Amino acid sequence: MDTGTAYGKKPGTYRKELAEVSAGTPMGELLRRYWHPIGMISSLDSTPRKVKILGEELIAFRDGSGKPGLVHPRCAHRGTTLYYGKVEERGIRCCYHGWLWDVQGHCLEQPCEADGGARSRGNVRQPWYPLEERYGLVFAYLGPPEKKPVLPRYDCLEELALGEFIEADDSSIGGGGPPLVPCNWLQHWENVVDPFHVPILHGSFSGAQFVAQMGAMPKVRFDVTPRGVKVESLRPAEGGKVHRRVTEVVMPTLRVVPNPRVAKYGKVESIGWVLPIDDTNFRIYVAGRVTEKGELGRFRSKMAGKFWWELSEEEHRQYPGDYEAQTGQGPITWHSDEHLSGSDGGVARLRRFLEQQLKIVADGGDPACVAFSEKDAYVRLEAGQRLEDAADRAA
Numbered sequence: 001m002d003t004g005t006a007y008g009k010k011p012g013t014y015r016k017e018l019a020e021v022s023a024g025t026p027m028g029e030l031l032r033r034y035w036h037p038i039g040m041i042s043s044l045d046s047t048p049r050k051v052k053i054l055g056e057e058l059i060a061f062r063d064g065s066g067k068p069g070l071v072h073p074r075c076a077h078r079g080t081t082l083y084y085g086k087v088e089e090r091g092i093r094c095c096y097h098g099w100l101w102d103v104q105g106h107c108l109e110q111p112c113e114a115d116g117g118a119r120s121r122g123n124v125r126q127p128w129y130p131l132e133e134r135y136g137l138v139f140a141y142l143g144p145p146e147k148k149p150v151l152p153r154y155d156c157l158e159e160l161a162l163g164e165f166i167e168a169d170d171s172s173i174g175g176g177g178p179p180l181v182p183c184n185w186l187q188h189w190e191n192v193v194d195p196f197h198v199p200i201l202h203g204s205f206s207g208a209q210f211v212a213q214m215g216a217m218p219k220v221r222f223d224v225t226p227r228g229v230k231v232e233s234l235r236p237a238e239g240g241k242v243h244r245r246v247t248e249v250v251m252p253t254l255r256v257v258p259n260p261r262v263a264k265y266g267k268v269e270s271i272g273w274v275l276p277i278d279d280t281n282f283r284i285y286v287a288g289r290v291t292e293k294g295e296l297g298r299f300r301s302k303m304a305g306k307f308w309w310e311l312s313e314e315e316h317r318q319y320p321g322d323y324e325a326q327t328g329q330g331p332i333t334w335h336s337d338e339h340l341s342g343s344d345g346g347v348a349r350l351r352r353f354l355e356q357q358l359k360i361v362a363d364g365g366d367p368a369c370v371a372f373s374e375k376d377a378y379v380r381l382e383a384g385q386r387l388e389d390a391a392d393r394a395a
């Protein structure tokens with residue numbers, strides 16, 4: 001008799017506590033203890049923009065004095081959307097009755113009320129979120145105000161060599177496809193601690209997508225760090241040397257991956273933030289050290305000499321990359337149907353690490369990488385790559 005057939009197969013289930021990001025869910029509350037990038041500094045101007053972060057729809061703008069603002073879309077007066085508002089020197093003015101809101105939601109004018117609302121406007125507040133700008137990106141904090149941490153600084157983006165500067169990118173470099181990726185953010189984040197997909201998906205299945213060296217099956221070590229999980233991959237390199245490559249995932253959603261094209265050795269060049277838009281969509285913001293404008297774009301993968309969006313359906317099938325593999329797991333992968341193996345040690349460690357962080361928050365504590373002073377908010381990363389003598393490794 002045949003066994004193991006698909007007959008009667010039921011749909012699988014996913015781990016809600018890991019995947020779902022809306023306010024009030026366990027992961028949603030954990031992620032709301034951190035700053036997240038919501039756009040490029042250059043993308044905010046006097047046109048109100050719809051943004052969606054962690055399942056919340058919001059309106060972003062920059063007032064006439066240069067201050068960035070992020071507010072709830074429903075005007076606190078009678079609820080029309082501020083998407084149709086006009087941005088002025090001091091804030092955003094609602095299209096319906098002209099109430100003027102500043103970037104912290106204070107009501108500055110109520111033109112239809114006596115004295116411009118001098119007596120009443122102090123009683124109403126437009127719900128808002130704090131923003132900070134750094135590394136070419138705008139970061140938002142959507143969590144409890146009393147738990148707002150200091151926006152961290154990362155050594156690889158702070159310690160610049162002569163001629164280097166920081167460039168940001170919002171085109172989803174490293175996502176393998178278009179800027180918006182229609183699947184759960186964790187599918188992408190887990191991919192960072194899955195070094196064995198590199199020689200298969202990127203090294204042989206679709207031809208060498210990076211450089212030949214990355215096609216070798218690595219010797220791998222997984223470790224939990226105070227920040228998340230790190231992966232050390234060793235591969236044979238030219239001259240009998242060893243190529244040592246360390247990648248990290250760092251709370252809350254950081255992807256700290258040295259350039260897989262092995263352009264240069266040393267400390268990791270860039271950081272990617274996986275921004276969960278909602279449960280089934282994410283995007284990636286990147287900031288990195290460069291010496292030329294547009295250099296980050298060269299990190300972008302090509303298949304058969306073409307960018308992802310230039311490939312035909314047949315070519316996507318012929319050269320699947322990260323986008324195909326991760327969206328191919330479905331909008332939210334079925335954790336119930338997985339068979340984790342030894343090579344999934346990074347994924348298993350990351351999930352355990354996240355479970356611990358969820359528990360810390362549920363118990364009223366502060367999760368990993370949350371700091372309340374500038375001094376403690378300076379993060380030293382281990383990610384990078386170097387060539388070592390085989391003898392050094394043995395020692």
Ligand code: FES
Pocket residue numbers: 075076077078079080094095096097098099
């Ligand atoms: S609804 Fe916004 S001012 Fe009335």
Ligand SMILES: [Fe+2]
Pocket residue numbers: 191197198202322
């Ligand atoms: Fe990949």
